Amino acid sequence: MDSSFVDRAWLKWVTADNVGSSGGPLKGAVLINYDPTGPSRLLSTIAEQEGINLYPVELKQFIDFMRRGNLTTETFILGSKEYLVTSVHDNWFAARCLNTTQPSGEGAIVIQTAVYVLVALYDGSIGSASQAMAAADQFASELSRKNF
Secondary structure, rough: OOOHHHHHHHHHHHHHHEEOOOOOEEEEEEEOOOOOOOOOOOOOEEEEOOOOOOOOHHHHHHHHHHHHHHOOOEEEEEOEEEEEEEEEEOEEEEEOOOOOOOOOOOEEEEEOOOOOEEEEEEEOHHHHHHHHHHHHHHHHHHHHHHHO
16 A cells, blocks of 8 residues: 555645635545455554544444444444434445534535545535535545555
């Protein structure tokens, strides 16, 4: 695995005002090493994160959620937020935050590539979700070109 490529691509993507900047489409993002075929006892690690502070131990519930594959019948937790999946597609899904304090709401776009899961967090509703999806897809496409 070429971690230097991932580091460079992440930095380029984040600094292009995609994550954490005022007016950017995403308030935070985390890139998780994830092998769905690996043993469940292996702890997934955080490859990169911006605008959110998670620890690998906090990811256990989320990774277990991903492994079970019951996306539409369960909720998942990231940090202090609980999310409910609202739409599922081939390699990605969208979710809305159930315990938000934002009047316009909060959401997450989760994209799975060959060896990573990208979680992109945003504030807002449908328009914001579209912008978040475009930003997340841009980075996931970059990883997919390298078979990550």
